[in-house]
Amino acid sequence: MNEKNFQEKIEKEQKIEPKDWMPDGYRNHLIRQMSQHAHSEVIGMQPEGNWITRAPSLRAKMILLAKVQDEAGHGLYLYSACETLGISREELVQQLHDEKAKYSSIFNYPTLTWADMGAIGWLVDGAAIVNQVSLQRTSYGPYSRAMIKICKEESFHQRQGYEIMAEMAKGTAEQKAMAQDALNRFWWPSIMMFGPQDSESPRSGNAMKWKIKRQTNDELRQNFIDKTVGQAEVIGLTIPDPDLKWNEERGHYDFGEMDWDEFWNVVNGNGPCNQQRLDHHKKAHEDGAWVRKAAREYAKKNTIN
Amino acid sequence: MTEKATVWEVFIQTKNGLAHKHVGNVHAADKIMALENARDLYTRRNEGSCIWVVKSSEIISSESEDSEAFFDPSNDKMYRHPTFYTMPDGAKHI
Ligand SMILES: [Fe+2]
Ligand SMILES: [Fe+2]
Numbered sequence: 001m002n003e004k005n006f007q008e009k010i011e012k013e014q015k016i017e018p019k020d021w022m023p024d025g026y027r028n029h030l031i032r033q034m035s036q037h038a039h040s041e042v043i044g045m046q047p048e049g050n051w052i053t054r055a056p057s058l059r060a061k062m063i064l065l066a067k068v069q070d071e072a073g074h075g076l077y078l079y080s081a082c083e084t085l086g087i088s089r090e091e092l093v094q095q096l097h098d099e100k101a102k103y104s105s106i107f108n109y110p111t112l113t114w115a116d117m118g119a120i121g122w123l124v125d126g127a128a129i130v131n132q133v134s135l136q137r138t139s140y141g142p143y144s145r146a147m148i149k150i151c152k153e154e155s156f157h158q159r160q161g162y163e164i165m166a167e168m169a170k171g172t173a174e175q176k177a178m179a180q181d182a183l184n185r186f187w188w189p190s191i192m193m194f195g196p197q198d199s200e201s202p203r204s205g206n207a208m209k210w211k212i213k214r215q216t217n218d219e220l221r222q223n224f225i226d227k228t229v230g231q232a233e234v235i236g237l238t239i240p241d242p243d244l245k246w247n248e249e250r251g252h253y254d255f256g257e258m259d260w261d262e263f264w265n266v267v268n269g270n271g272p273c274n275q276q277r278l279d280h281h282k283k284a285h286e287d288g289a290w291v292r293k294a295a296r297e298y299a300k301k302n303t304i305n
Numbered sequence: 306m307t308e309k310a311t312v313w314e315v316f317i318q319t320k321n322g323l324a325h326k327h328v329g330n331v332h333a334a335d336k337i338m339a340l341e342n343a344r345d346l347y348t349r350r351n352e353g354s355c356i357w358v359v360k361s362s363e364i365i366s367s368e369s370e371d372s373e374a375f376f377d378p379s380n381d382k383m384y385r386h387p388t389f390y391t392m393p394d395g396a397k398h399i
Binding site for chain 1: 308309310312328329330331332333334335338346349350366368369370
């Protein structure tokens with residue numbers, strides 16, 4: 001009966017709220033997906049944080065700082081939303097540290113040059129936007145509301161990245177080469193952010209039935225590629241895929257094979273920066289322990305709590 | 306496991322004259338920190354003119370399972386709506 005009511009609500013496009021009955025599978029799927037999303041926002045600050053002190057101008061530095069701060073905010077919105085499912089933030093962070101929870105593999109690639117700040121904003125935030133716009137319609141109320149708030153903040157992220165790429169692409173030959181190199185390194189990992197192809201994605205069945213996911217990995221990926229090809233052309237950069245071409249019949253771009261061995265290798269912990277990202281998070285968390293403790297003690301001693 | 310932080314619900318008044326609206330929550334040890342965290346998290350783009358924070362544990366919510374019975378008393382009182390009344394033809398500004 002509960003299960004039937006639940007599914008009827010979903011079919012009617014009504015949101016499920018924290019106190020509503022939900023199947024365990026739905027709750028667990030959401031905890032896994034939302035915590036992975038939250039951890040991605042937080043870990044995602046590291047590759048960009050790497051360039052804050054070396055930004056080429058004060059303007060660039062202020063923008064990057066604000067962008068990274070937004071990502072911290074996104075992580076917090078998502079942790080809050082995830083906590084409504086009955087799991088604490090402390091447990092979520094512990095799962096990350098114990099490697100029971102994952103984060104997006106894209107953040108396990110290093111940021112080698114300033115152009116990578118451009119490529120990340122343009123492509124990584126661009127891909128995240130396509131995913132997050134779709135998730136605004138997710139069936140779980142708190143997740144949907146977090147996505148709406150996040151999407152409002154994201155378009156600045158993508159535009160600042162694209163602006164960096166456009167500037168470099170019309171700069172010196174060396175600057176243009178740097179922009180092209182960043183595009184070459186980030187293109188394939190970015191389109192793999194949407195996850196395995198639909199034919200290989202074992203969990204998407206229930207996620208679609210429960211309307212947690214509203215579009216499949218392949219639909220979202222195609223949407224991103226279709227949007228991005230023209231943007232690369234406008235700034236005179238070349239997407240590193242010789243098979244990329246417009247398919248009149250499908251009304252979409254065709255594109256080449258993705259290297260799934262590399263994808264799974266990075267997912268399974270063997271990317272260039274997996275260890276570094278996790279170690280840094282643990283260290284920052286441990287280094288902050290005394291601050292959390294001091295704040296609690298202070299609150300206990302003062303009547304202002 | 307570390308000691309859990311207190312969760313505070315955050316309400317923001319976006320403009321003078323409007324009602325405060327729930328936007329989410331923050332973790333904080335005390336009310337000052339809760340206000341400051343709420344400011345940093347929810348008003349990075351001038352979204353607020355005033356913030357309220359209240360401990361989540363102090364919020365009392367109705368149960369969605371019995372929302373039908375709970376809200377039942379208002380269902381059959383159509384005469385509370387202006388459209389219930391028949392106005393004579395030609396009456397204006399009412
Ligand atoms: Fe984000
Ligand atoms: Fe972003």
